[in-house]
C-alpha cells in the first residue's frame with residue numbers, strides 16, 4: 001500500500017449528510033453541503049449529495065469548476081465573496097454567491113446581463129464576528145442599490161459566525177438576522193427565499209431547539225465531514241467522527257535520548273524548541289510532515305503514542321508507552337479540520353475510497 005494514505009469512508013460521509021439534513025429538515029431548515037476542506041472532491045461531494053442536501057458550496061472557483069464539470073444537478077454556491085477580478089467565471093460557474101460589496105454586485109449584474117443570465121446573490125450581514133458582511137445600519141441602502149441591478153436577484157440574507165471573531169450563534173444574533181429579512185420583505189414587497197443562519201457552529205443552537213423561527217438554511221462542512229460542531233469541536237450525536245483516517249509508515253525506530261545533544265539554536269521553522277527530560281525513549285519517525293498535515297491537528301489512534309514534533313517531511317513520535325512497533329509498520333491518525341484540508345491537498349498523500357468497510361479504489365482527488 002502506498003503510504004501515506006488518507007482513507008475516506010464515503011458511506012459514513014453520506015450517513016452524516018443524511019442525518020444532519022433530516023435533523024435540520026425537522027426544523028424547517030435546508031442544508032447545502034460544504035466541500036471546501038476536501039477541495040471540491042467529486043467523490044466526496046457525490047456522497048454528500050446522496051445524503052440529500054439541496055446544493056453544494058465551495059470557497060474557491062477552481063473547485064466550483066470541478067463540481068460543474070462533474071455535472072451535479074443541484075445549485076452550486078460560492079461561499080467566499082467573489083473578487084472583482086473574477087466576476088465572469090463566477091457568473092458562469094456558480095448559481096448563487098455570497099456578497100457584501102456593491103462594486104462587485106454591480107459587476108456581477110453587468111456580467112450576468114452579458115451572459116444572458118440572472119445571478120442569484122445572498123447579502124451577507126455581519127452580526128459581530130467581523131469577517132464578511134455589511135453592517136446592519138447599511139442594510140436598506142444596500143438592498144435599494146441591489147434592486148437597481150437588473151442582472152442579479154437578491155434571494156436572501158446570510159451571516160457567518162464563529163469563524164474569525166469566535167462569536168457564538170445565539171437566539172439573539174440569529175433572531176436579528178430574521179428580523180432584518182422581515183423588514184426588507186415588508187419595505188420592498190419582496191420575498192427572501194433564504195435566511196442562511198451560518199455554518200456548523202449553528203448546530204448546537206438547533207439541537208437545543210433554540211434556532212429562531214425563520215432561519216431556513218445552513219451551510220454545513222465540518223459537521224458532515226468530521227461529525228463535529230465548531231464552537232467547542234465536540235462530537236455530535238448520531239454522526240461519525242471517523243470518516244477520514246490518515247495512515248503513514250514508520251521509517252525509523254530507535255531508542256534515543258529525549259533531549260538533543262549540543263547547543264540548541266532555531267529549528268527548521270525558526271522556533272527555539274523546548275524538550276522534556278524523560279531519559280531514553282523509543283522514538284519513531286513517520287514519513288509525513290508539516291507539508292502534508294497540521295501537527296496540532298492529528299491524533300495517533302493507537303494508545304500511548306505522543307507527537308513530539310515535525311519538520312516538513314518527518315513526523316517524530318514517542319512510542320515508549322505504546323505497543324511494539326517496527327520500521328515498516330503503518331500508524332493510523334485521526335484528523336482535525338486543518339489537517340484534513342492539508343492532507344486532501346497534498347499530492348504526496350494517496351486518497352483511498354472505502355465503502356462499507358471495504359477498500360474500493362485508489363485515486364488522486
Ligand SMILES: *Cc1c(COP(=O)(O)O)cnc(C)c1O
Pocket residue numbers: 034036059079080098160198199200201219220221222223230
Ligand atoms: C466554510 C464556510 C462554511 C462551512 O463551515 P463549517 O464550519 O465547515 O460548517 C459556511 N459558510 C461559509 C461562508 C464558509 O466560509
